Amino acid sequence: MKDLILGLVLLILAVAVLFLSSSFPNFVVRGERLPGPKFFPTILAIILICFSAYCILIGFMKFFKKPREPLEQKKESEKIHMVNVLSVILSVTFFVPVINFFGTVLGIILLGAALMTLLGIKWYQSFIYSSLLASLVYVIFQVLFKIPLAEGTLFSFLVR
Amino acid sequence: MRRIWILVVSLTVLSGLLLAADYPRKSVTIICPWGAGGGTDRLARFLADELSKKLGQPFVVVNRTGGGGATGHSAGAYAAPDGYTLTVVTLEIATMHWMGLTDLTFDAFEYIAQVNEDAAGVIVRANSPWKSLKDLLDSIKANPGKYLFSGTAAGGIWDLARIGMLDAAGIPVDAVTWIPTTGAAQGLVELLGGHVDVVTCSLAEAISQLQSGQVRALAIMADERDPRFPDVPTLKEQGINWSAGTWRGIAVPKKTPPEIKAVLEKAVLEIANSDSFKNFMNTNGFGIKIRNGAQFYEFVKQQDQDWKHVLQLGGYAK
Amino acid sequence: MDLITRLLDPSVFFPLTIAMFFGIFVGAIPGLTATMAVALIIPVTYYMPPIAGLAMVLGVSFTAIFAGDIPATFLRIPGTPASGAATLDGFELSKKGKGSLALTLDLFCSALGGLIGVLLLILTAPPLAKFALKFTNFEYFWLGVFGLSMAAVLSKGNTIKGLISASLGLLISTIGIDVTTGYPRFTFRNAELMDGVSFIPAMIGLFGLSEVLKRVQLGRKVMEIPAISEKSRLNVRESLIAMWKHKFTIIRGALIGTFIGALPGAGADIAAWVSYGVEKNTSRDSSIGKGSLRGVIAPTSANNAALGGTWIPALVFGVPGDSITAIVLGAMLMYGLRPGPLIFTESKDLIQQLFGVAILVQILLIPIGWIGIKAFSIFLKLKAGIVLTSVVFFSIIGSYAMRNSFFDIYVMLVFGLIGYAFEKLDIPLAPMILGLILGRMIEDNLRVGLIKTKGNFLPFLTRPISLILFLLIVFTLIGPWIFSLFKKHASK
Incomplete structure (x- = not known):
């Protein structure tokens, strides 16, 4: 099943690359047509198509050999805790809007504490550690190296 | 309804004046479209230092690299026109848009002063x-x-x-x-x-x-x-009528209040004419070329047309 | 004698020590990288005497490259891109409870490799630089291919997926403005993508975030870090014995590292992978990749030696050997130094002091590195949730701070997801990284070379150095196979 998915993803990707690179201009120097911008992507796309064909083939063979896979009985250690994975992904995704609203320090404290709590830390410990983390980031980047961190719209009226 | 409008307009004008009167009141960002350690970065940091001494507020250099200069120039051009974001503009502002790398043209900026040409x-x-x-x-x-x-x-x-x-x-x-x-x-x-x-x-x-x-x-x-x-x-x-080179200067986003522009132009020109500036430029191997805001604008406008022609010759124009 | 007193002068020694502690911190925190540390520290050094400023840069870079191996060994997350290869055997050893042995060995080999690199820099800079001048597009092309062939070596037993991974890396490297024609490829008119996918955020995502994702999916009870139950102590005796046993691995690693570092554009990260690949390919030790001491020694001697190597073209030609020396060169101009053949006579004093500092750094690396290992093990005593959350936020800030770009945070996220998906599909990561690092080198040099020869490929094979490199690649790929064939024949 994994091989089938991989093969299909590669195929879609390769076709998209072929399509996009077909519009790249040719490259002519002193009347000679030389490998241009599309040369490399095209070759790579063709290679990927070969690999995807291989993967799809393997995938089908496995599929027919074992038409019915036994229902997987996973041990606790092998179970995937999708909530944890999603919460990490979401906290990265919403990092920018959050710090743009709350400011970098408060943003890291809030998001960090939330993430730590979700990962099984007691809530008051989460707040202590995420505050430490936020102050570390603030001291190193803003104070020491003068990298501008977002101030946040929430408190912008205080600055003006 | 009309009264409210008048109130709003007069308030904005007033706040604009107030903003300009005691400019700068907080730290100012200078956007450098090129990386740390490069020539433009060194120039930006020197100017930032001198401006902080002159105007009494910290001027902080921020490197916004990428896109062959497009990222930094765009960030500078589309910042709030309140005088708290300056940009070190480089020659690329006159070439990038002809090559189809960005929609940004030299017109997105108002020009303070040019300080360098090589x-x-x-x-x-x-x-x-x-x-x-x-x-x-x-x-x-x-x-x-x-x-x-x-x-x-x-x-x-x-x-x-x-x-x-x-x-x-x-x-x-x-x-x-x-x-x-x-x-x-x-x-x-x-x-x-x-x-x-x-x-x-x-x-x-x-x-x-x-x-x-x-x-x-x-x-x-x-x-x-x-x-x-x-x-x-x-x-x-x-007998060959051609000159070309890189140049650097300071610019602000369009619609920046003229009072703020005047403060900055005066300060930058004073710095550019100082001895410490000459020393700095010499040790770094930069050529000095000073143009005030109006001259700089005309120069960039001219450059924009010159490079268009050359880019077409080279087959780079889109 | 005079030199020593001047180096131990507080005006040099103090900033150097501070810089080295900062290097340990930045290197050991996944998400914060050596290049970023140097980029941050350079504007500070503008206002210092030249030797103090350059000492800080040397201190930060050497210590950060070592410290990157600490989380690579304990957590399987490299602290800097150059430590990617250290995640393989170092972590395996750590799982077996030999983490502190691996790191002690790593520390000593880093210092020794760094020392060899610096000595080679001092002794051979001018001739080596002259030799490097003979290299042009044809040679750089084969060099890139050689590096890429390591992908095949690294993914033995899973070759097809390794090649898929490498091809995807190469494909991603084509994003951005094409240097040869100035045409923007796959950028979708996004200015942030014009210079290509930002390399450092991509690395942080592939190694840092994806590892966090892998760990948190295990759930609360099992995601705890394979606790360093052993007492972390300096295993000096064992390490020295291992070093003596594998002395040739150290020397080979350091030589490969210095040479690759000396080539403009190739730095510590490539050096570490190539050294590891060469070791794996030539050694009959089949335990490499499963927790072998050789697998720890080879990359770590190479990446610190490469730092010495990168200064060779920087000093001799004013051409950066990697992203760190690229930043340093600007600072040197700021001090009124003109890198070039003449710098060795014109600024003789300063160059001597610089070399002196570089050697001093290797000596100081051992105590400061040890403090770093200690401090990191304390950090690891915290609950996994806290450690992993910190890694996530440092990854975010580290991606952002490289060029103050929010866009790069999302680059990091995307590559984190790619790394996670690769793990699920059993695709190795290392080949993709080689593809990412080397793609531009291979493509641009091939195409520019063809412009020079008007489309004729023959010079790629007929120029002497090119031919040697080509034969080396052929030998690397089919050599072991032929060797085993002979052996079978002989045993019959």
Whole structure:
């Protein structure tokens, strides 16, 4: 099943690359047509198509050999805790809007504490550690190296 | 309803005046479109220091690199026009949009002052047969397609300087082949290794190789000779009407209040005329060229048109 | 004697020590990288005497490259891109409870490799630089291919997926403005993508975030870090014995590292992978990749030696050997130094002091590195939730701070997801990284070379150095196979 998915993803990707690179201009120097911008992507796309064909083939063979896979009985250690994975992904995704609203320090404290709590830390410990983390980031980047961190719209009226 | 409008308008005008009156009241950001350690970065940090001393608030340099300068210039142009975001604009503002890399044009900025200009040079190996630019151009005419030029990426400033020079000398621009590199330093290594024949880059970038006698400059693409290289003739002396080079200056987003612009222009020009500035520019090998806001705007406008023509010749214009 | 007193002068020694502690911190925190540390520290050094400023840069870079191996060994997350290869055997050893042995060995080999690199820099800079001048597009092309062939070596037993991974890396490297023609490829008119996918955020995502994702999916009870139950102590005796036993691995690693570092554009990260690949390919030790001491020694001697190597073209030509020396060169101009052949005579004093500092750094690396290992093990005593959350936020800030770009945070996220998906599909990561690092080198040099020869491929094979490199690649790929064939024949 994994091989089938991989093969299909590669195929879609390769076709998209072929399509996009077909519009790249040719490259002519002193009347000679030389490998241009599309040369490399095209070759790579063709290679990927070969690999995807291989993967799809393997995938089908496995599929027919074992038409019915036994229902997987996973041990606790092998179970995937999708909530944890999603919460990490979401906290990265919403990092920018959050710090743009709350400011970098408060943003890291809030998001960090939330993430730590979700990962099984007691809530008051989460707040202590995420505050430490936020102050570390603030001291190193803003104070020491003068990298501008977002101030946040929430408190912008205080600055003006 | 109308009263509210009047109130709103007068409040905005008033707040604008108030903002300008005691500018700057908080720290000011200077956007540098190029990376830490580079020439533009060093210039930006020097100006930031001097401006902090002069205006009493911290001026902080922020490197916004990427897109061959497009990222930083866009960030600077689309910042709030309150005078708290300045940009070190470089020559790329006049070329990028013709190449289709960005929609941003020079018109998105209002100009404070120009402080630097570095003209392109024509540089060959010390042991090359060419003693003057005329020798080189004659060889190119006699053997079109034989010689390799280098100095930067395809469509970069030194490539364009080369195209403009050949065109002004009446030679077809494809009579020599451009070997793209990541920058002048790599181009000079190719030249030293004997892998290319000519490098067109600023004399300042080649200063250590020039001083050690590994390479020789045949000409400089400027209106006047460079005082640091008095023996290098200009193109104009040899009857070729062409000058080209990089330049740097300070700009602010459009619609910045004129009072703030005046404060900044006065401060930057004072710095540019100081001795410490001259010292700084000398140790870093930068050429000094000072233009005030109005002159700088006219200059950039002119550059924008000049480069359009050259980019079309080179086949880079979109 | 005079030199020593001047180096131990507080005006040099103090900033150097501070810089080295900062280097340990930045290197050991996944998400914060050596290049970023140097980029941050350079503007500070503008206002210092040249030797103090350059000492800070040397201190930060050497210590950060070592410290990157600490989380690579304990957490399987490299602290800097150059430590990617250290995640393989170092972590395996750590799982077996030999983490502190691996790190002690790593520390000593880093210092020794760094020392060899610096000595080579001092002794051979001018001739080596002259030799490097002979290299042009044809040679750099094969060099890139050689590096890429390590992908095949690294993914033995899973070759097809390794090649898929490498191809995807190469494909991603084509994003951005094409240097040869100035044409923007696959950028969708996004200015942030014009210079290509930002390399450092991509690395942080592939190694840092994806590892966090892998760990948190295990759930609360099992995601705890394979606790360093052993007492972390300096295993000096064992390490020295191992070093003596594998002395040739150290020397080979350091030589490969210095040479690759000396080539403009190739730095510590490539050096570490190539050294590891060479070791794996030539050694009959089949335990490499499963927790072998050789697998720890080879990359770590190479990446610190490479730092010395990168200064060779920087000093001799003013051409950066990697992203760190690229930043340093600007600072040198700021001090009124003109890198070039003449710098060795014109600024003789300063160069001597610089070399002196570089050697001093290797000596100081051992105590400061040890403090770093200690401090990191204390950090690891915290609950996994806290450690992993910190890694996530440092990854975010580290991606952002490289060029103050929010866009790069999302680049990091995307590559984190790619790394996670690769793990699920059993695709190795290392080949993709090689593809990412080397793609531009291979493509641009092939195409520019063809411009020089008007489309003729023959010079790629007929120039002497090119030919040697080509044969080396052929030998690397089919050599072991032929060797085993002979052996079978002989045993019959």
